[in-house]
Amino acid sequence: xxxxxxxxxxxxxxxxxxxxxxxxxxxxxxxxxxxxxxxxxxxxxxxxxxxxxxxxxxxxxxxxxxxxxxxxxxxxxxxxxxxxxxxxxxxxxxxxxxxxxxxxxxxxxxxxxxxxxxxxxxxxxxxxxxxxxxxxxxxxxxxxxxxxxxxxxxxxxxxxxxxxxxxxxxxxxxxxxxxxxxxxxxxxxxxxxxxxxxxxxxxxxxxxxxxxxxxxxxxxxxxxxxxxxxxxxxxxxxxxxxxxxxxxxxxxxxxxxxxxxxxxxxx
Amino acid sequence: xxxxxxxxxxxxxxxxxxxxxxxxxxxxxxxxxxxxxxxxxxxxxxxxxxxxxxxxxxxxxxxxxxxxxxxxxxxxxxxxxxxxxxxxxxxxxxxxxxxxxxxxxxxxxxxxxxxxxxxxxxxxxxxxxxxxxxxxxxxxxxxxxxxxxxxxxxxxxx
Amino acid sequence: xxxxxxxxxxxxxxxxxxxxxxxxxxxxxxxxxxxxxxxxxxxxxxxxxxxxxxxxxxxxxxxxxxxxxxxxxxxxxxxxxxxxxxxxxxxxxxxxxxxxxxxxxxxxxxxxxxxxxxxxxxxxxxxxxxxxxxxxxxxxxxxxxxxxxxxxxxxxxxxxxxxxxxxxxxxxxxxxxxxxxxxxxxxxxxxxxxxxxxxxxxxxxxxxxxxxxxxxxxxxxxxxxxxxxxxxxxxxxxxxxxxxxxxxxxxxxxxxxxxx
Numbered sequence: 309x310x311x312x313x314x315x316x317x318x319x320x321x322x323x324x325x326x327x328x329x330x331x332x333x334x335x336x337x338x339x340x341x342x343x344x345x346x347x348x349x350x351x352x353x354x355x356x357x358x359x360x361x362x363x364x365x366x367x368x369x370x371x372x373x374x375x376x377x378x379x380x381x382x383x384x385x386x387x388x389x390x391x392x393x394x395x396x397x398x399x400x401x402x403x404x405x406x407x408x409x410x411x412x413x414x415x416x417x418x419x420x421x422x423x424x425x426x427x428x429x430x431x432x433x434x435x436x437x438x439x440x441x442x443x444x445x446x447x448x449x450x451x452x453x454x455x456x457x458x459x460x461x462x463x464x465x466x467x468x469x470x471x472x473x474x475x476x477x478x479x480x481x482x483x484x485x486x487x488x489x490x491x492x493x494x495x496x497x498x499x500x501x502x503x504x505x506x507x508x509x510x511x512x513x514x515x516x517x518x519x520x521x522x523x524x525x526x527x528x529x530x531x532x533x534x535x536x537x538x539x540x541x542x543x544x545x546x547x548x549x550x551x552x553x554x555x556x557x558x559x560x561x562x563x564x565x566x567x568x569x570x571x572x573x574x575x
Numbered sequence: 576x577x578x579x580x581x582x583x584x585x586x587x588x589x590x591x592x593x594x595x596x597x598x599x600x601x602x603x604x605x606x607x608x609x610x611x612x613x614x615x616x617x618x619x620x621x622x623x624x625x626x627x628x629x630x631x632x633x634x635x636x637x638x639x640x641x642x643x644x645x646x647x648x649x650x651x652x653x654x655x656x657x658x659x660x661x662x663x664x665x666x667x668x669x670x671x672x673x674x675x676x677x678x679x680x681x682x683x684x685x686x687x688x689x690x691x692x693x694x695x696x697x698x699x700x701x702x703x704x705x706x707x708x709x710x711x712x713x714x715x716x717x718x719x720x721x722x723x724x725x726x727x728x729x730x731x732x733x
Numbered sequence: 734x735x736x737x738x739x740x741x742x743x744x745x746x747x748x749x750x751x752x753x754x755x756x757x758x759x760x761x762x763x764x765x766x767x768x769x770x771x772x773x774x775x776x777x778x779x780x781x782x783x784x785x786x787x788x789x790x791x792x793x794x795x796x797x798x799x800x801x802x803x804x805x806x807x808x809x810x811x812x813x814x815x816x817x818x819x820x821x822x823x824x825x826x827x828x829x830x831x832x833x834x835x836x837x838x839x840x841x842x843x844x845x846x847x848x849x850x851x852x853x854x855x856x857x858x859x860x861x862x863x864x865x866x867x868x869x870x871x872x873x874x875x876x877x878x879x880x881x882x883x884x885x886x887x888x889x890x891x892x893x894x895x896x897x898x899x900x901x902x903x904x905x906x907x908x909x910x911x912x913x914x915x916x917x918x919x920x921x922x923x924x925x926x927x928x929x930x931x932x933x934x935x936x937x938x939x940x941x942x943x944x945x946x947x948x949x950x951x952x953x954x955x956x957x958x959x960x961x962x963x964x965x966x967x968x969x970x971x972x973x974x975x976x977x978x979x980x981x982x983x984x985x986x987x988x989x990x991x992x993x
Contacts, residue, residue, distance in 0.1 A: 360866050386868040400863035403854070417869050459863075578774065581781050588785045592889025595896040596935065602918070603824050603899060604927040630926070 312337045313373055313470055313502045314359060320367035321354055328354050330526035332368075336470075341496050341503040343513040345548065346523035352506040355523075356472050359504070360394055361385045372470065390418055393463035394472040398479075399455040401447040407434070407458050408443040414465045433461040436498075437491060453484025457491065464495055471501050477509040485509075489516050510549055514538065522548065524556075613663035614641065615699035619673040619686075620654040625709025627675050627684045633659050635688040640665050643686060659686060668693035669701075675709035684709060758951050762880050765873035769881070775874070779882025783844035783946075787890055790843055791836055795894035798831060799823060799901020806902070807910055816912050820921035823902030824895075828925065828934040829990070832895035834982050837941035839894075840887055841974035845949035848879050849970040852953025853963035861954075876954060880946045887942025888935050895934065933989050940985065944977045 312335035321329040328351040336342045346352050357363040358370050361377045370377040375388060401410050411430045415421060421429070434440045437457040447455060456476065463471065473492065477485050493516040496503045507513055513520065514534045522530040522545055530537075530545045537545060547555035563569070624646065633641035641661035649656045661667070670691030677684050697703070769775055806822045852875060855861050861871045899921075906912040925931070949970050956966035 362862065362865065386870075389866060389868040392866070394863070394866045396859045396863050398858065400859040402860055402864075403858065404851075414867050414869075417867070417874075582774075582777060584785045585777050585780045588780065588788060588886075589889065591788075592784075592892055595889070595892040596931075598896055599828065599892060599931050599934075600927050603828070603921055604925040604931045630929070 311374065314504065315371045316355075316358075316368065317371070318368035319358065319365045319370060321351070321358060321363065321365050327526060329358075329365075332523070332526070332528055334521050334528060334531070336502050336504055337519075338502050339496075339500065340518040341493060341505065341516060343505045343507060343517040343520045344523060345508055345510060345513065345520060347508065347548075350523050351526055352523060353474055356394065356474055356504070356506055359470075359472065360389065360392060390466060391468050392470045392472065393466070393468035395456070395459055395463050395474065395476055397475045398452070399447075399459035401450075401455055401459055401462070403447050405447075406443070407439065407445050407447070407450070410447070410458060411462045411465055414462065418466060429465070430461075433465055434458075436464070436495065437461045438487075451484075453480050453487065456480070456484075456488060460488070460491060460495070464499060467499055467501075469501055471496065471499075471503040473503065473505045473507070475507055476505060477507055477512055485512060492516060614660035615663060616644065616658055616660050617667075617697055617699070617701060617703060618656055618658045619703040619706050620649060620652060620656050621673075621675060621706050621708045622654055623708040623711065624655045624657060625675055625677075625684055625711060627657065627686065627709065631683065631685050633661065633686045633688065635665070635667070635690065640688065657686065666696040669695045669697055670705065671697065671703055672705045672707065673703045674707045677710070754955070755947065755951050758954070759947055761872050762877050762947075762950070765870055766877045766881065768870070768873040769877040775878040776881050776885075779878045780886060783840075783848065783879070783882045784886035784889065786847075787840055787843045787886065788893070790839055791890045791894050792897050794835065794839055795832075795897030796901045798835060798894075799827070799898030799903075800905055801901075802826060802831075802898065803902040803905030803910075807906060807912075816906070816910070817916035817920050819902065819906045819912055820899075820917040821924040823906075824899055824921045824925050825930060827895040827898040827902075828930045830982070830986070832898065833891045833934055833938040833941055834978060836891040836894040836938065837887065837945060837978045838975055840883075840890055840942075841945045841949075841978065842971050844883060844886065845945045845970050845974050846967045848883065848946070848949040849953040849956070849967050850963060852876065852879070852950060853956040853958075853966050856954065856956060857958045857960070857963060872954075876950045880950050883946025883949065884939070884942045887945065888938040891934065891938030891941075933985075937982065937985055937989075940981055941978050944981060945974045948974050948977060 314336040316332050316334050319329055319332045320327075332355070334342075334344075344352050344355060354363060358365055359372060359377065361380065364378045372388060372392070375384070377385070377388070380388065401407075402413065405413070408430055411433050412426050415426050415429060419426075431440055431443065434443055437460050439454060439457055439461065442450065442454065442458070447458070450458065471492075476488050476492065480488065489512050492503060492505065495501070505513060505517065514537065517534060519533055520531065520537050521528050524544060530540065530542045532540065537549070540546070544556045546552075553559050627643065627646065629643055629646055631643045632639050633643060641659050643657060643659045645658040647656050647658075648654075657673075667688060668691045670693045672689040672691065674687040674689065675684055676687040691705075802823045803819065806819050807816055810816045810818055810822065852861075855875065861875065864871045864874060903917060907914050907917050952966040952970045952973070956962045
């Protein structure tokens with residue numbers, strides 16, 4: 309088996325005093341779609357930022373295509389990022405440009421292609437996400453689902469080797485959600501890329517991904533293929549899959565004894 | 576908005592701005608660098624310069640010929656030394672007389688040059704020897720009063 | 734007492750930190766300016782937004798300031814029988830002080846706040862991060878063009894402001910009151926020096942341009958990425974720009990016009 313595209317080795321990360329990731333090791337094999345799941349605020353997005361080089365790990369190594377992201381200087385990092393695509397939670401489209409210009413942006417910034425060729429490429433990318441007809445609209449005129457598809461077209465403009473999705477399913481209606489899910493899978497196969505999805509939408513993910521990691525309190529607590537995850541008896545995964553309010557992830561924020569707090573005044 | 580309309584507007588804006596700057600430079604202000612051509616400096620010592628200031632005009636026969644560039648106190652002669660630049664087109668004889676004059680009764684003070692009759696002209700850096708200080712109004716008035724008083728004393732004797 | 738001192742101390746410490754951040758940001762802008770100069774149309778676009786869009790307010794305000802200066806100046810000067818000096822008074826006060834300062838204040842509230850809002854909004858919607866992830870440096874692509882757009886616009890706007898003001902003064906003095914046209918202009922020309930008054934005014938307005946543009950892009954880039962954060966950043970841009978303009982004006986005036 310070939311070397312995985314992304315490998316995290318014992319990664320630790322903290323914002324100041326606050327520990328976010330304690331000890332994370334995981335890998336994304338080439339050609340696969342991998343999901344990372346966990347409750348809100350467990351450090352999933354931070355993981356993406358580490359792989360993209362926007363944050364540097366405190367300990368451990370983040371390897372992308374054999375390069376240690378944390379050790380790169382700005383120029384090498386930018387060279388690496390040209391081969392990565394990241395889809396932000398709400399698309400992050402440039403609001404002062406049309407849909408067409410948004411998708412053309414990376415092409416114009418990083419290539420010297422003639423305008424006709426850029427035109428063709430952009431229309432191809434937009435066609436792939438089904439929005440060729442919306443090329444002249446402005447981001448403000450798009451629905452949430454459409455905006456995310458445009459952002460997806462922009463993300464794949466330079467045919468990246470690694471695609472990262474930050475909560476791609478948040479705030480979408482069931483139809484748009486299905487569309488995005490299918491697009492993620494299809495584009496991954498069509499581009500021969502590898503994908504990493506950060507999400508907490510378990511049902512959608514189980515249908516499209518090859519492998520899932522569960523993260524809680526800065527550690528990988530469970531992992532497996534969708535079939536393994538469905539069958540597992542791990543209490544954390546069980547709680548997550550069935551959306552139970554209480555379990556290994558407690559309902560209550562850690563606090564002192566309830567009775568003492570009520571009787572004794574300030575807790 | 577298309578790129579060309581935007582460029583057009585910016586072009587109009589920059590042209591207007593430059594036109595305004597030119598207007599201010601040529602029509603409102605006077606370019607002090609260009610009205611004194613290839614200047615040379617002269618200096619003169621005065622007992623009292625009154626209200627003369629740096630950049631005050633230097634005139635001869637009422638025509639602007641230069642500007643005062645520096646005023647300092649000469650501690651050897653206990654006099655004020657006025658350095659001024661003069662337009663290179665104009666030459667003045669060595670016996671030129673330098674006065675500190677006032678334009679109008681309360682106007683600004685300027686340096687007036689009265690050329691004499693010598694053949695030789697002043698070389699750059701030379702010092703004008705014949706000077707007359709500024710008229711100080713208070714002195715003038717007290718002089719006038721004194722004379723009147725003196726006249727008054729003499730009148731009964733006649 | 735201790736509390737007050739502690740607050741004062743933290744205020745001073747924060748101020749120094751902030752100054753340091755701004756200085757570092759300024760160096761970054763200068764470092765990445767080369768890249769944005771290679772693509773001039775980015776800066777030209779910002780010239781449109783900060784310059785052309787401020788044109789109307791600058792021209793109208795300049796005219797009104799000139800009209801008021803004309804009226805007030807005439808009122809005072811005619812008591813001393815020297816209403817011909819009106820041109821001098823209007824021109825000098827506009828070129829030396831009012832032109833750069835008032836145009837700077839207007840520019841800060843019109844263009845500076847817009848730049849802060851724009852960059853702040855791009856930060857809130859993760860556009861800056863997205864750009865960075867696309868291997869496009871946001872300082873070179875977004876910040877530097879806006880900075881230079883402001884720096885170039887400001888002296889041009891100040892010159893237009895002064896010109897309109899002088900026109901306003903002329904309108905009141907010569908057209909309405911009947912001061913002699915020739916005396917108006919010749920007295921003005923005799924008193925206004927190009928290097929001393931005009932160039933110093935241009936220099937002042939350029940410095941204000943740098944200050945306002947730097948504050949505007951910094952506050953936008955540095956804002957807390959929420960709706961509230963952006964609105965606070967806009968307020969801070971206007972307030973700090975105004976203070977910076979007035980303080981710098983005092984410092985520059987005391988150096989330029991001393992001994993006169």
